[in-house]
Amino acid sequence: MHIMEGFLPWQWCVVWWLIALPCLAFGVWQLKKVMEKDREALPLLGVTGGFIFILSSLKLPSVTGSCSHPTGTGLSAICFGPWVTSVICAIVLLFQALFLAHGGLSVLGANIVSMGIVGPLVGYTIYRLLKDTSVNIYLTVFLVTALADMFTYVTTSLELALAYPAEVGGFASSFVMFLAIFAVTQVPLAIVEGIVLALVFKYIVALKPDILIRMKIFSEKQINAARGDA
Amino acid sequence: MAQKYFLEILAVVAVLVFCGLFLYTSSTMTGAEFAGSDNVGSGLIAQLSGKSVESFTPLIPQYEPPSGEIESCLFALQAALGGIFVGGVFGFWLGQSRREIVTENM
Numbered sequence: 248m249h250i251m252e253g254f255l256p257w258q259w260c261v262v263w264w265l266i267a268l269p270c271l272a273f274g275v276w277q278l279k280k281v282m283e284k285d286r287e288a289l290p291l292l293g294v295t296g297g298f299i300f301i302l303s304s305l306k307l308p309s310v311t312g313s314c315s316h317p318t319g320t321g322l323s324a325i326c327f328g329p330w331v332t333s334v335i336c337a338i339v340l341l342f343q344a345l346f347l348a349h350g351g352l353s354v355l356g357a358n359i360v361s362m363g364i365v366g367p368l369v370g371y372t373i374y375r376l377l378k379d380t381s382v383n384i385y386l387t388v389f390l391v392t393a394l395a396d397m398f399t400y401v402t403t404s405l406e407l408a409l410a411y412p413a414e415v416g417g418f419a420s421s422f423v424m425f426l427a428i429f430a431v432t433q434v435p436l437a438i439v440e441g442i443v444l445a446l447v448f449k450y451i452v453a454l455k456p457d458i459l460i461r462m463k464i465f466s467e468k469q470i471n472a473a474r475g476d477a
Numbered sequence: 478m479a480q481k482y483f484l485e486i487l488a489v490v491a492v493l494v495f496c497g498l499f500l501y502t503s504s505t506m507t508g509a510e511f512a513g514s515d516n517v518g519s520g521l522i523a524q525l526s527g528k529s530v531e532s533f534t535p536l537i538p539q540y541e542p543p544s545g546e547i548e549s550c551l552f553a554l555q556a557a558l559g560g561i562f563v564g565g566v567f568g569f570w571l572g573q574s575r576r577e578i579v580t581e582n583m
Contacts (some may be wrong), residue, residue, distance in 0.1 A: 248515070249515045250515075251515060251533075252519075252536065253533040253535040254519055254522050260536065290566040290570065292565045293563070293566045294567070296559075296562060297558075297559040297562030297563035297566070299557065300555055300558050301559035304552045304553075304556040305556065306501045306552075308503070308511045309499075309514075310502050312502060312503075312509025312511060313509075313513065313514045314512065314513050314514065315513070316512050341556060343555075345539070347542060347552065348540065348548075349515065352537040352539065353535075353537045361569075385484060397571060403518075407518065407522060411525045411526055412525075416523075424521060425518065425521065428514055428517050428521060429514055429518060432514045433514075435498060438491065439495050442484070442487055442488050445484055445577075446484045446485060454567065454570040454574060455573075
C-alpha cells in the first residue's frame, strides 16, 4: 500500500498531510488520556501495536502474481479506536520511509491516511455496528481486521486515481485499474489476516479478559460466552 | 474438541490453502514475478502519466537500502521488534494470572 516517494505530485502530498496531521494530533491526545486512566492498557497497546509491526513487515505472495503485505491494524482499532491506531501506523511507516525506501517523507501523509486512518476507521465502524449485537465476537474481529486491511488498499487506489486520472475514462477508469493491482492482490491476504488475528484475540480473551471488560471493549457477558465456547 | 479448537484449526487450514494457492500460481501462471504490488502500482502510474518510471525522483531525498540483503535485515528487525512486544506482554499476562492463582491458594 505504500505510494513510493516521488510518485505523488506535491499538491496531493500536501492535501494528505493536511488530513493526516489533525488525526495524529487527536490520536496522541487520546493515547495520553487512555494511559492516564488505566496503566493496564499499556500491555494491551504493546500487543496490538506489536502485531502492526510484525504483519506490516511480511510481504506475502498472492494469486495475482505479485506480493503485498497485511496491515494488522484491526486489533488496535477495536481496542483503542482509529486515532490511536494512526499514531502506531505513523511510527511504522516513518521507520519504513526512513530506512527501507518504502514510501517516503513527502508521501507519508498519504500512506498514513490509507493505512492509519481510513482502514482503521472502517474497521472501527464495523466493530461499533456489531458490538452490541449477538454476532460472535471472533467473527466481529475477523470482519474488522479483514476489512480494515482491504480498505487500506482501496484507499491507496483512490489516492493514486485522484492524482492520475486516465486519459480515457478519467478518475473512475484509473481507480478500477489501481484496484485491480492493489485490492485484488489483497483479498486472500486480508482473509488470512482476519482469521489469524481472530485467533490472537482468543488468546487475549483467555489471558486477560478483565482488561477487555474494564475498557468496555466487549461486555462481560460476551467475554464470558466467548471463553465458554471457544 | 473440534469446537474448542475451531479457530486454531481454521487458521491452520487457511494458511495451508494460502500456501497451496501460492504454489499453484507460481507453477502455472506465466509472468508471475511476485514483485511488490507497490512497484506494479508505480508501473501503472508511469503508464498513465506517459513518463518513464525512472523519471520519478524523490521529492525529499531518502536513504535506500543498498541491497536486498540489507532491506530484508531491516524488515526482519521490524518484525522482531513487534514479536518482542507481543511475546513480552503475553508472558507478563500469563505470569500475572499464575500469581493470582497462587495467592488465592495461600
